[in-house]
Amino acid sequence: MTQDSNGPSPDDALARLSGSLSRTRRIGAVVALVAGLAGLVFVGLLWATEPGGLPGRTQVAFGGLMALCLVWSGYGGWALTRRVPMFALDRVVAAWIALAASVVTTAGLEAVVPRQGVASVVGAVLIGVSAVLAVRAHLRRAALLRRKRELS
Numbered sequence: 001m002t003q004d005s006n007g008p009s010p011d012d013a014l015a016r017l018s019g020s021l022s023r024t025r026r027i028g029a030v031v032a033l034v035a036g037l038a039g040l041v042f043v044g045l046l047w048a049t050e051p052g053g054l055p056g057r058t059q060v061a062f063g064g065l066m067a068l069c070l071v072w073s074g075y076g077g078w079a080l081t082r083r084v085p086m087f088a089l090d091r092v093v094a095a096w097i098a099l100a101a102s103v104v105t106t107a108g109l110e111a112v113v114p115r116q117g118v119a120s121v122v123g124a125v126l127i128g129v130s131a132v133l134a135v136r137a138h139l140r141r142a143a144l145l146r147r148k149r150e151l152s
Contacts, residue, residue, distance in 0.1 A: 029079035036073025040066055061108045068101045088141035095134035102126035 047054075047062040054062075075097055079090065106123025113119040 026080070029076045031076070032072050033076025033080060034073075036069045036071070036076060039069035040073060043069060057111050061112055064104055064108055068104065071097055071101070088137065088144050091137040092134070092141055095130065095137040098130040099127070099134050102130040 043062060043065045047059075047066070075094065102123070106119070106127060109119035109123055110116060
C-alpha cells in the first residue's frame with residue numbers, strides 16, 4: 001500500500017475493504033431476495049388458482065407484479081452472490097428498481113382500482129419516496145466520485 005503526504009490513494013483504500021457484506025447490507029439483500037421470491041410464489045399461486053378466465057388487464061397486473069417480484073429477488077440474489085461491500089452504484093441500481101416498480105404499480109392501480117383518487121394518492125407517495133431515494137443515491141455517488149478525483 002502506497003502512502004504519500006495525503007494518505008492512502010482511493011484505490012488502496014478500496015483494496016483494503018473486506019470481501020464480505022456488512023451485516024446490515026446482508027440482511028437487506030436477504031430481505032429483498034426472500035420478499036421477492038415469496039411475492040413471486042404468492043402472486044403466481046393466486047393467479048393460477050383464480051377460477052375462470054380473468055379480464056385482460058387483471059392478467060397484465062398479475063404478470064407485472066410477478067415481474068417486479070422477480071426483479072427484487074434477482075437484485076437480492078445478485079447482492080448476496082457478489083459478496084463484496086455494497087457501493088454507491090448498488091444504491092443507484094436499487095433506487096432505479098424502486099422508482100420503476102413505483103411507476104408500474106401506480107399505473108396498475110390507476111387501471112384496476114375503481115376509486116381513482118385513492119390510487120393517485122398512493123401512487124404519488126410511492127413515486128415521490130422512490131424518486132427522493134434515487135436522487136439521494138445519485139448525489140451520494142457523485143460526491144464520492146468527486147472525492148475520489150480530488151484524492152487521485
